[in-house]
Amino acid sequence: MNDMTHKGLGLATQTAKISASGVQVHYGTNHALKDVDVTILDRTVTAFIGPSGCGKSTFLRCLNRMNDTVASCRVSGQILLEGEDIYDRRVDPVQLRAKVGMVFQKPNPFPKSIYDNVAYGPKIHGMTRNKAELDAIVEASLRKAALWGEVKDRLDATGTGLSGGQQQRLCIARAIATSPEVLLMDEPCSALDPIATAQVEELIDELRHQFSVVIVTHSMQQAARVSQKTAFFHLGNLVEFGETGDIFTNPKDPRTEAYITGRIG
Amino acid sequence: MSDSESHIVSSFDRDLEALQAHLLRMGGLVEAALVNAAKALEAQDLPAADSVIIGDKAVDALEEFIQTEAASLIARRAPTASDLRLVLAVMRAAHSLERVGDYAKNVAKRTRVIGRSAPVDGHAGTIRRMSVMVAKMLEDAQLALVRKDASLAAAVRARDVEIDQMYNTLFRSLFTYMMESAGSIGPSMHLHFIAKNIERAGDHATTIAEQAIYLATGSRPSEERVKGDSTSATA
Ligand SMILES: Nc1ncnc2c1ncn2[C@@H]1O[C@H](COP(=O)(O)OP(=O)(O)OP(=O)(O)O)[C@@H](O)[C@H]1O
Ligand SMILES: [Mg+2]
Numbered sequence: 001m002n003d004m005t006h007k008g009l010g011l012a013t014q015t016a017k018i019s020a021s022g023v024q025v026h027y028g029t030n031h032a033l034k035d036v037d038v039t040i041l042d043r044t045v046t047a048f049i050g051p052s053g054c055g056k057s058t059f060l061r062c063l064n065r066m067n068d069t070v071a072s073c074r075v076s077g078q079i080l081l082e083g084e085d086i087y088d089r090r091v092d093p094v095q096l097r098a099k100v101g102m103v104f105q106k107p108n109p110f111p112k113s114i115y116d117n118v119a120y121g122p123k124i125h126g127m128t129r130n131k132a133e134l135d136a137i138v139e140a141s142l143r144k145a146a147l148w149g150e151v152k153d154r155l156d157a158t159g160t161g162l163s164g165g166q167q168q169r170l171c172i173a174r175a176i177a178t179s180p181e182v183l184l185m186d187e188p189c190s191a192l193d194p195i196a197t198a199q200v201e202e203l204i205d206e207l208r209h210q211f212s213v214v215i216v217t218h219s220m221q222q223a224a225r226v227s228q229k230t231a232f233f234h235l236g237n238l239v240e241f242g243e244t245g246d247i248f249t250n251p252k253d254p255r256t257e258a259y260i261t262g263r264i265g
Numbered sequence: 266m267s268d269s270e271s272h273i274v275s276s277f278d279r280d281l282e283a284l285q286a287h288l289l290r291m292g293g294l295v296e297a298a299l300v301n302a303a304k305a306l307e308a309q310d311l312p313a314a315d316s317v318i319i320g321d322k323a324v325d326a327l328e329e330f331i332q333t334e335a336a337s338l339i340a341r342r343a344p345t346a347s348d349l350r351l352v353l354a355v356m357r358a359a360h361s362l363e364r365v366g367d368y369a370k371n372v373a374k375r376t377r378v379i380g381r382s383a384p385v386d387g388h389a390g391t392i393r394r395m396s397v398m399v400a401k402m403l404e405d406a407q408l409a410l411v412r413k414d415a416s417l418a419a420a421v422r423a424r425d426v427e428i429d430q431m432y433n434t435l436f437r438s439l440f441t442y443m444m445e446s447a448g449s450i451g452p453s454m455h456l457h458f459i460a461k462n463i464e465r466a467g468d469h470a471t472t473i474a475e476q477a478i479y480l481a482t483g484s485r486p487s488e489e490r491v492k493g494d495s496t497s498a499t500a
Contacts, residue, residue, distance in 0.1 A: 248345045250483030260345045262272050
């Protein structure tokens with residue numbers, strides 16, 4: 001459950017996982033993010049909301065350097081993961097992405113077996129010494145992703161043969177198999193039915209006992225249900241950031257109010 | 266403010282406007298019931314008291330209707346921010362108005378049994394004036410709510426002190442009557458409950474004003490309202 005009713009409970013003891021300050025992003029001449037400061041707390045679900053094109057995905061991709069792969073993209077400012085600058089030259093982006101995992105809008109399992117989809121990350125990061133350890137990680141990840149019961153008898157079947165909701169949970173299992181510290185989710189439920197959506201939301205609530213979760217969503221109700229903190233982006237600016245309960249009952253900025261009540265397109 | 270702008274989905278605006286219109290309609294019925302009950306007492310007009318009693322059914326039905334509409338709006342529209350606060354404020358205000366309707370009905374019921382007597386002649390005028398003041402407070406509180414006018418709401422809250430003072434004065438006067446003549450105890454007790462009912466109605470006007478402040482500002486008024494009712498210390 002979210003903390004809308006007892007907001008702030010225990011938050012004082014939560015430490016910053018990611019601290020971003022003065023983050024600017026340009027795609028060529030397009031100034032996509034303007035001077036964003038935000039703190040992502042440990043063991044907290046943070047929702048990013050805002051109109052299409054406001055820069056939510058751009059900011060999310062900054063947090064695990066997925067923007068590195070976009071040639072026209074320039075990122076400046078500072079992003080610290082537990083005090084370490086993730087844009088430091090010594091940081092290996094592949095290692096970083098094991099710590100800061102990502103789940104995308106469209107489920108994108110590899111065209112491989114269910115088992116291999118989940119085992120892929122732990123294998124390339126050399127996290128296990130033998131098959132038994134790898135089996136254990138695969139099972140634990142699938143259990144956490146609430147998929148184990150449905151696939152345990154067909155781990156060799158191909159991942160792309162699952163239903164959309166199952167594929168998305170498989171992608172979540174893949175993302176958490178490397179024991180990330182932060183899980184980034186970009187509209188993870190947009191292709192899912194209400195049941196699968198509820199399962200993913202339940203999972204997010206579970207995951208926040210171990211990870212920080214950052215979720216981009218276009219569903220106000222989903223943001224209100226799953227997150228404890230909400231950030232509202234508008235035209236590349238972080239307009240408002242605060243307790244989810246406050247943002248949805250009493251936003252401070254008129255742009256936030258207009259957006260969440262359905263008054264601007 | 267952005268919340269005075271229209272929703273992209275215009276039927277959402279129509280739903281919210283309809284909800285407020287029903288509330289104002291209910292408020293009109295309740296204000297009239299309160300004043301009519303006090304006037305019936307003063308004039309000893311029993312048919313008028315009867316119509317207040319019968320009229321309360323319409324008030325109850327409207328309350329039920331508003332609560333159902335509000336619940337349906339929450340389910341269908343999932344309102345947030347000032348929209349959510351508006352729906353919550355209307356629900357609470359409708360509940361307050363329903364209570365005031367019951368108080369008016371109780372005044373009318375007592376009017377039917379009290380009969381003409383010296384304490385009635387001595388107090389019914391003050392009770393009527395008090396009911397008119399409370400009715401005006403109720404009206405202004407609802408206006409403050411639909412206009413999201415925090416300063417009008419604050420003014421309504423402030424006026425409740427006068428009602429409390431009127432009630433205190435009535436209480437002391439009735440107390441004296443009862444001490445002086447045992448024969449006046451029956452009507453004086455009725456008059457006291459009538460005055461108390463109207464004083465409570467004033468508290469509900471204050472509650473609605475507080476909802477208006479919550480709606481307009483997003484937070485509830487902080488400082489404790491000055492309580493003018495000192496009879497609990499007297500009694
Ligand atoms: N790979 C890219 N190359 C060039 N411009 C991009 C790229 N990705 C995003 N942009 C631009 O950056 C701005 C922000 O886009 P972004 O995808 O971050 O928005 P968003 O808030 O995630 O929107 P949506 O809700 O539609 O997903 C937009 O103007 C977009 O055109
Ligand atoms: Mg996006």
